Amino acid sequence: MDEYIDIINLQGKPxxxxxxxSVIHQKGYYHNTVHVWFYTSCGDILLSQRSAKKDVCPxxxxxxxxxxxxxxxxxxxxxxxxxxxxxxxxxxxxxxNKIGVFECFQTYKNxxxxxxxxxxxxxxxxxxxxxxxxxxxxxxxLKLVSIIEFKQLIKNIGINNHFVASNKSYYEIVLRNILSxxxx
Numbered sequence: 001m002d003e004y005i006d007i008i009n010l011q012g013k014p015x016x017x018x019x020x021x022s023v024i025h026q027k028g029y030y031h032n033t034v035h036v037w038f039y040t041s042c043g044d045i046l047l048s049q050r051s052a053k054k055d056v057c058p059x060x061x062x063x064x065x066x067x068x069x070x071x072x073x074x075x076x077x078x079x080x081x082x083x084x085x086x087x088x089x090x091x092x093x094x095x096x097n098k099i100g101v102f103e104c105f106q107t108y109k110n111x112x113x114x115x116x117x118x119x120x121x122x123x124x125x126x127x128x129x130x131x132x133x134x135x136x137x138x139x140x141x142l143k144l145v146s147i148i149e150f151k152q153l154i155k156n157i158g159i160n161n162h163f164v165a166s167n168k169s170y171y172e173i174v175l176r177n178i179l180s181x182x183x184x
Contacts, residue, residue, distance in 0.1 A: 004071040005031050012101065012117055018071040028113030032069040033104075034079040035118045036096065038125035039178045044144040046125055048086070051140050056108055057164050059140060061153075063174075064125075066118075067138075075119045087142065088133030089125075096121040099177040102170055118170075122177055147182070150175060 007017045007029045024031050038046040046064040050057055067082035069075060076093040083091050102118045134142055145153070154172060158165040 003068065005068050006071050007031060008117070021068060024068075025112045025114060028107075028115050030115045030117065032075065032078075033116045033118050034065075034067060034069060034075060034082055035063045035120040036065040036079050036083055037120070037122045037174050037178065038064040039122060039182055040125050040144065041182065043147045043182050044125075045147065045150050045175075045178065046087075046129070047143055047145055048134070048138075049140040049142070051136070051138050053137060055110055056112055056114070060164050061143075061162050062164055062167070064142075069119075079119070079121055086135045086138050088131075088135075089127055091123060095123045097123060097181075100173070102173070104167075104170075106166060120174065122174070122181070124181075147175070147179065 002020045002022050004018045005021050005024045007015045007019060007024070008031060009015055010030060019029065047061045048064055049061050050059060052058050065083045065086045067078065067086065069078040076096055079096055080091055080093060083089050098119065098121050100120055102120055104114060104116045104118055106114045108114070129142060129144055132142055153160065153162050154168060154175065157163050157168045163171060
């Protein structure tokens with residue numbers, strides 16, 4: 001879907017302009033996205049496999065939920081909306097624990113220029129995996145991995161073709177934040 005996205009500057013401040021997502025990625029304008037990482041009380045982390053139809057990194061495993069912040073939407077509103085859309089899970093803003101904002105500036109061979117600020121949250125998953133509904137256009141599959149397996153996947157990034165290789169340090173930060181909450 002080609003929704004309107006607010007353009008921000010390098011300092012993360014709105015410019016007052018909004019354009020279609022396709023234009024954002026064509027021109028490389030800075031913009032906000034949300035990432036929500038779900039974990040269970042027993043130390044599993046929910047991963048989403050990117051749809052085969054995605055223009056960037058198809059079929060690689062990544063964050064539980066991710067998406068763009070639409071024009072006029074707050075960061076937390078976008079996180080709640082994207083969670084409902086991508087995995088069929090209803091959460092509230094109070095379920096979100098923000099761990100930071102991470103710059104992700106990349107250009108891809110297909111011409112997409114991604115200049116994103118990932119507003120990143122962690123949240124406890126209290127719903128069984130079997131009750132989640134992946135959005136076909138965005139998510140190929142969902143799985144829970146143990147913290148030990150998550151560490152191994154990060155260690156072998158770029159070798160195992162599992163995760164987006166350029167995100168290694170980001171995954172390590174996410175893991176540290178989940179480990180600060182989950183004691184297993």
